[in-house]
Amino acid sequence: MKQQLVFKALADGTRRDILRVLRSGSKSAGELSEEFSITKASLSHHLALLLSAELVRRERRGQQLIYSLNSSVAEEVMAILFGLFSHKEDS
Amino acid sequence: MKQQLVFKALADGTRRDILRVLRSGSKSAGELSEEFSITKASLSHHLALLLSAELVRRERRGQQLIYSLNSSVAEEVMAILFGLFSHKEDS
DNA sequence: TAGATATTTAGACTATTATCTAAATATCTA
DNA sequence: TAGATATTTAGATAATAGTCTAAATATCTA
Secondary structure, X not given: OOHHHHHHHHOOHHHHHHHHXXXXXXXXXXXXXXXXXXXXXXXXXXXXXXXXXOOEEEEEEOXXXXXXXOHHHHHHHXXXXXXXXXXXXXX | OOHXXXXXXXXXXXXXXXXXXXXXXOEEHHHHHOOOOOOHHXXXXXXXXXXXXXXXXXXXXXXXXXXXEOHHHHHHHHHHHHHXXXXXXXX
């Protein structure tokens, strides 16, 4: 996991919102775009960043590209946060 | 806690490094600056962002300003990540 | 209180990022 | 295969962010 990519990806509110929307189930790019007031092109840009951070997965279903959460990376992020904030002598 | 401030603060590698350095104990701005190759002014800028996100605390000791971790915010961040990545029907 | 030390603030510059429109690519179906 | 649909990519633009130097502020001490 590339730490810098993950934290940059999480830094944007729209991208965090995308993750929240995907909590209720996988969605195509088009379905996702209905939830946001930005253009499909901008949304695609955000999805590309989430993908490169491996926070979401993508698979093609016919003409559609379906996006879904990749929860395993969340666990890694939390492990890093534990590392950032736990005092050294504590553990 | 202001989510946007926290995630923006964590998005920069230097700031994450500052948090890591502070794991081994509180440090003054000057002591911190010895660990980094940027100017004191730039470091001060990063510390201001970490402060505004409440990821660190600051107290004055004479001429020095001492910075230390604020671990409780880390727990909040992790709770948010759980929220972002856990599937809705799971819980 | 004057000078030294510690740190921040102000202002400028450059790089990165979020957004848009227009064009390109991929897939399906008649 | 032509046209329609779904999505991404390219290129441009405006806002944001990281860094620097120089100046300002706060505290200590002789």
